[in-house]
Amino acid sequence: MRLLTHNMLSSNIKGVTNGFPLRIEAEKVVEKQVDLNIDFLKNMFPKIEWKALVSASRTMGYAELPEEVEPSKLDSEEFLRKFHHALLELHLEEGALVCPETGRRFPVSKGIPNMLLHEDEV
Amino acid sequence: MWYLCFFYHRLLDYRKAEVESLAQLFCSEDEVNDLQWRLPLHHHQDSPFHFVNLPSEDVATKIANRSILVKGMYELWGEGGNYEELEESIRNYPDERKLPYLESNSTFKINVDTFGKVISLVEQNQRIQGLNYIPFKGRVNLKSPDIKFWLMETDDYGANNGLPPIVEKRIFFGREIGGADRKLLPTYQLKSRTYLGPTAMDAEIAFLMANQALATPGKLVYDPFVGTGSILVAAAHHGAMTMGADIDIRVVRDGRGPDCNVWSNFKQYGLPMPIALLRADNNLPPWRSGLKEVFDAIICDPPYGVRAGGRKSGGRKLLKGVVSPYIVPDDKRTGHIPSTAAYSLVECVHDLLDLAARMLVMGGRLVFFYPVLREDDNADTHFPEHPCFNLIASSEQILSSRYSRVLLTMVKYSQYTEEVAEAARIKHIDFKENHLKWLEDGNLHSAVFSPADAQLSAAADAKATKEPKPKYRGKYV
Numbered sequence: 001m002r003l004l005t006h007n008m009l010s011s012n013i014k015g016v017t018n019g020f021p022l023r024i025e026a027e028k029v030v031e032k033q034v035d036l037n038i039d040f041l042k043n044m045f046p047k048i049e050w051k052a053l054v055s056a057s058r059t060m061g062y063a064e065l066p067e068e069v070e071p072s073k074l075d076s077e078e079f080l081r082k083f084h085h086a087l088l089e090l091h092l093e094e095g096a097l098v099c100p101e102t103g104r105r106f107p108v109s110k111g112i113p114n115m116l117l118h119e120d121e122v
Numbered sequence: 123m124w125y126l127c128f129f130y131h132r133l134l135d136y137r138k139a140e141v142e143s144l145a146q147l148f149c150s151e152d153e154v155n156d157l158q159w160r161l162p163l164h165h166h167q168d169s170p171f172h173f174v175n176l177p178s179e180d181v182a183t184k185i186a187n188r189s190i191l192v193k194g195m196y197e198l199w200g201e202g203g204n205y206e207e208l209e210e211s212i213r214n215y216p217d218e219r220k221l222p223y224l225e226s227n228s229t230f231k232i233n234v235d236t237f238g239k240v241i242s243l244v245e246q247n248q249r250i251q252g253l254n255y256i257p258f259k260g261r262v263n264l265k266s267p268d269i270k271f272w273l274m275e276t277d278d279y280g281a282n283n284g285l286p287p288i289v290e291k292r293i294f295f296g297r298e299i300g301g302a303d304r305k306l307l308p309t310y311q312l313k314s315r316t317y318l319g320p321t322a323m324d325a326e327i328a329f330l331m332a333n334q335a336l337a338t339p340g341k342l343v344y345d346p347f348v349g350t351g352s353i354l355v356a357a358a359h360h361g362a363m364t365m366g367a368d369i370d371i372r373v374v375r376d377g378r379g380p381d382c383n384v385w386s387n388f389k390q391y392g393l394p395m396p397i398a399l400l401r402a403d404n405n406l407p408p409w410r411s412g413l414k415e416v417f418d419a420i421i422c423d424p425p426y427g428v429r430a431g432g433r434k435s436g437g438r439k440l441l442k443g444v445v446s447p448y449i450v451p452d453d454k455r456t457g458h459i460p461s462t463a464a465y466s467l468v469e470c471v472h473d474l475l476d477l478a479a480r481m482l483v484m485g486g487r488l489v490f491f492y493p494v495l496r497e498d499d500n501a502d503t504h505f506p507e508h509p510c511f512n513l514i515a516s517s518e519q520i521l522s523s524r525y526s527r528v529l530l531t532m533v534k535y536s537q538y539t540e541e542v543a544e545a546a547r548i549k550h551i552d553f554k555e556n557h558l559k560w561l562e563d564g565n566l567h568s569a570v571f572s573p574a575d576a577q578l579s580a581a582a583d584a585k586a587t588k589e590p591k592p593k594y595r596g597k598y599v
Contacts, residue, residue: 005365005398010410020410034394039340040363047416088397105456112375114401115408118450118460122406122436 001092001113003056007048009113011099011106013121021052022097022106024059029095034088041084042074048087057086124160125182126196126296128274129170130304131237136330137191139515139531141174143334144185153177162201164290170237171276171294173198179299186300188360190307190329196272196296208293209255223297224256229263232271239277249273253295270298309391310355316390317382319350319373321430323423327519327529328356334515334531335419335489337362342397344417346404346477349373351384351396353421358393362418367402369433369462374399404473405434405465409481414538420478421489424470427567428493428525432465436554466560467493469553471506476546479510479538488532493566494518495525510536525570 011019054065064082066073073079096105097113104121107114129137138159145154158175165171170193176182179197186195199220200212223230232253234246241249253273260269274294310325312318323331331353337343339361345354348366350373358364366384368374377383388395402408425432450458471492478488492505505513511532520526553560 001400002398005400008410008413008416009400009408012406012408020412032395037340037363040342043340043342044416047413049410049412110375112371112399112401114371114375116369116371116401116403116460117406117435118455118458119436120449 001108001111002088003053003060003090003092004044004048004087005113006056006092006097007053007087009097009115011097011101011104012115013099013102013104013117016099016101018101019099021049021056021100023100024056024092025096025098025105026060026092027094028092029060030091030093031089032091034084036081036084038080041080041087044087045071045074045083053086057090060090060092062086062090123178123182124173124175124198125179125299126198126294127172127174127186127192128194128196128235129172130191130193130302131170133191133326133330133517133519134168135517135519136529138172139517140189140191140330140333141185142515143336143531144188145176145181147188147336147338148181148184149177153181162292162294163203165292169276171274171292183300187303188333189302190304190326190333192300192302194272194301195299196294197299198294198296199271200296201292201294203290203292205252205293208295212253212256212295220256223269224259226259228260228268229266230258230260230269230271231262231264231267232273235272235274237274237276239275241275249275272296272298306359310359312352315350315352315387317350317377317384317387318352321423321425322350322352324352325356328353329359331421331489331529332356332360332362334529335421335487337419337421341418342416343419343421344481345422346402346407346420346474347422347424348384348399350377351387351399353423354396355387355391355393357419357421358388358396359391363394364396365398365417366396367400367404367407369401369403369435371401374401403435404470404477407473407477414480415483415486417481417486418483419487419489420474420482422474423491424467424474425465426467426470426491426493428570431567432467432470433462434465434469435460436463463557464561466553466563467566468563469560472546472549472553475506475508475511476550478532479508479534479542479546482534484534484537486534488530488534490530491527492530493525493527495566495569496520496523505530508532509542510534510538522570525566 006022006024009022011022050069054067057065065086091111092108093111095108097108098105127141142157145157156175160173161169162171162173182195186192199215200208202208202211232250234249276292306329307325312322312324335343335357337357337360341362343354343357343362343364345366348354348368351366354364354366374384384399385395474490482488488511505516512535513530513532515531517529518526
């Protein structure tokens with residue numbers, strides 16, 4: 001699971017109002033190289049919850065992203081490379097995503113987050 | 123400028139829709155609105171020959187090369203009902219259009235093609251010799267000519283020989299400017315795919331869907347019922363970033379082993395891996411609340427219950443119809459496998475439209491299959507509607523005498539507002555409370571597999587009032 005996916009997901013358990021961002025429990029993190037696609041990054045940038053991405057990348061052991069960011073940064077190639085790396089190249093292979101409100105663990109195995117709810121959470 | 127478009131004679135309903143969609147990729151907004159179709163003299167709608175008005179040769183070439191169903195796109199030099207008329211028509215075509223392609227430093231080839239009949243090599247040669255009034259100066263090169271000319275002939279038919287009623291013979295002569303790359307299809311054919319499921323989408327339809335969805339580099343395409351990824355493979359081939367979800371974790375996570383899963387289906391063709399695969403329920407999508415307008419297209423084949431039934435979460439709770447939910451004991455929470463409930467077609471389509479309305483960018487496309495019972499075809503078929511979407515194409519593919527599926531292409535033209543979201547929420551609750559009722563109403567499976575008596579008598583009534591169907595295969599091909 002890439003951090004782009006993490007940035008889009010929340011806990012949707014019935015009654016949970018604040019299910020985002022999911023806390024990452026990392027057991028195994030891998031890096032996989034992906035071709036840089038600047039158009040795609042610029043396209044995604046406004047849709048990203050920046051703070052969540054920064055803290056998620058820290059949990060995954062990557063601390064190069066700035067805390068605050070201005071859209072003008074998108075002209076800097078150095079920034080784009082870091083953004084690209086955090087968003088698309090870091091994978092959570094094994095671990096879990098934890099609901100910030102209830103503590104429910106959504107397991108991630110073989111890189112696939114399992115977001116399905118139990119019967120009493122629907 | 124008008125071009126002659128010679129289609130493959132299959133998936134008749136999909137042909138024009140594909141060209142119109144691809145025009146969107148290569149033309150400006152105004153140019154798309156100016157796109158027009160015209161039929162050759164005395165040809166029927168189902169004829170493989172159509173004329174299309176496109177802004178330039180460059181655009182026409184790009185459309186034809188990206189398409190799956192355009193056999194060839196031609197600059198027409200002449201046409202006629204017989205060879206005398208053809209000659210006159212070619213002679214009248216302006217020299218300034220012809221001469222640049224007849225120069226002595228170019229190489230050329232003349233192909234002869236026919237529709238609905240076969241002519242021998244000797245006859246083909248005679249036809250080519252008959253064109254000697256055209257001042258060809260270039261050298262002939264049969265293997266890789268610079269310029270390809272085509273002489274295309276149809277024959278006159280009676281109405282009942284299994285082919286569309288082209289009443290009168292027509293001959294066309296033109297210069298080829300593009301055509302579909304059908305080599306894609308053997309490359310991506312399902313029988314050579316490592317990981318397959320029972321409802322994997324065949325390559326031709328998957329590529330048509332990717333074209334309807336305007337998959338291009340830099341775009342993000344999502345499939346909420348991803349299965350083995352057969353639709354996303356086509357989108358990835360055209361450079362789109364892909365993302366998929368499925369409720370069945372065995373399919374998305376495990377496949378049939380380390381080299382036989384959804385990832386390996388992309389690796390097999392050297393395509394970039396999907397951005398994400400996840401296990402999620404389309405009925406309760408796990409997207410964070412502020413997230414909207416992220417996908418450029420959503421393409422899918424929803425589980426409508428004929429070959430594979432849809433499932434959603436909340437199984438035992440909904441089955442019993444009890445209000446108090448099934449409580450998972452605390453010590454069994456880890457590793458608990460939640461039961462699922464059947465997912466009716468109506469609810470599934472409602473969820474899909476709501477998801478698409480929220481998650482698609484403005485102008486983004488929703489492309490999906492919708493099942494239709496064919497007994498309905500004298501009444502107007504009603505397709506699902508949504509206030510945020512315009513239906514721009516519906517292409518039927520007949521699957522059996524009882525039912526067919528229609529590929530719907532919708533474009534998001536209006537914002538996903540608070541009111542729309544609220545209406546969707548109320549509907550969602552309604553579905554949950556009346557689960558069994560919706561399950562019965564929305565079950566295509568029972569309609570398709572139920573005893574045929576009821577339908578037979580209905581068909582008999584319909585027969586009395588309806589014109590006999592033409593004998594040619596029409597949409598079947």
